[in-house]
Amino acid sequence: MKYWNLKRNNQFAFEKVGPIPRSITNTFEKFRKELDPNGESEAIEEFRISRHQTITSVKYILLLFISPVLVNQASKFFVFGPCIDYLWNQEQPKIFLNSSQEERAFAELQRFEEKIHFEVLLNPSEDISYEIIEKRVQLKARELGEYYANESANAVKNILSDIVSIFVFILLMITGQRQIAIVKSFLNEIIYGLSDTAKAFLIILFTDMFVGFHSPHGWEVIIEVILRHLGLPESRDFIFLFISTFPVILDTVFKYWIFRYLNQVSPSAVATYHNMNE
Template identity: 70%
Template sequence: MKYWNLKKVNKPTVEKLGPIPRSIIKTFEKFKKELDPNAEIEAIEEFRVARYLTVNSIKYLLILILAPVLINQLSKILLFGPFVDYCWNHYQPDMFLNSSQEERAFAELQQFEEKIHFEILIGKINDISYDFAEQQIRIKAVQLAHKYASESADAIKNILSDTFSLGIFIALLVGGKRQISILKSFINEIIYGLSDTAKAFLIILFTDIFVGFHSPHGWEVIIEAILRHFGLPESREFIFLFISTFPVILDTVFKYWIFRYLNRVSPSAVATYHNMNE
């Protein structure tokens, strides 16, 4: 029973084009099914296959998402966190991992110093002595030192825990080939089962977010967050180079998918997409 279900699940979703329109063929197939005396049994069996496909796909998808996330957080808190904190406090390395952190720290300190002098000039702070201003700046400098030392230690923890969770994710993919096949079939059923308008809407939404004319600002924020997450220098040259190349490659791949697969499976969805995009 399970073997038959798996064959049913792995059946290709893409249909080949023929000389007769698919709508006419599907209409005749529908009449043929309704006149078949075994139609009720086949309908029940198809429902069981669909339920088997949905339940197993959702379970495996939750495992792929939750297992690496939980392992990442637990390993960071229980394993790599104490180890990095011990080494950091014992060996006392430099608080800055890169020049970007140093520049941000100096910028924050300079902004705070200008704020102190401004408040003194407008009379918001009554004590206008030089020692008072120096004391406040010194306190702020100590706070920034603790802040960026903690950020540097967190970056090292992130590298270790993310690498560990990535290994777990790859192991789940390698050991779950059968589940991946089921999940792929389930996703294909969802995507190709959408209406033409829904497909066109999702295509436009995806392309406008990731490869649209305003997407470079979003990519810049994402790349800066990733680099800061791993304690890497926030090189403007690298960010601009990535923005000028990766969205173009992604747009080319997406257009190839539309031309190679979607245009063959659902030409009306492609036509709707072009009409909505004009």
């Protein structure tokens, strides 16, 4: 692609928010182009720029998200996996990495024992000795030990592979400054090109999803999954502290973005948002 295309993309990407709403300036710009005798050639040029911008943005977004995932899985299964499994079997470390794993294992073993006793009470005619029950409990305990040992090993693998993925992601961000500028322009055109109703709908959807009344339950599940993924203790105090602070910060960021940027770019979208949110 020619240099003027890249220059034009960079100009769109770093367009500043002015005192006049962008919708008004776009209307006058469109009217000016319709009266311009060279409007047809400019339209073809803008189409080429838009096509280049779209293709470049889609490719870079896919690269930005697929590459870390592929590196994560490859490093986990082919690099860290064999090493961790070998050391885990050689050293024979503790089965549990944290107290949360112990609590889950003990609770599951207790439920298994209660299930066996319940089955015995339901079928008193069957002659089941205490030794048989104890043997079944021991087998279940061994299964749980193997399961949580594998979970602990996987947690170590996840930490190492996630570090590599984050490094790859940061490297792509640093080396792709030009592509990031094009992606920013591409996303700005998509977001600000939506109708006022669509903008208001998306704002309400995301705010209610992440900072709304029911969002704490979702955040609780997400934090528990992340902590379990990394082999960290599932501290209820930490989870409740995160839920009580992070959504508030996120809500403040949303409101600041609406006040600082969207209110200047598209005041009608803000008015529609307030009307829909009432």
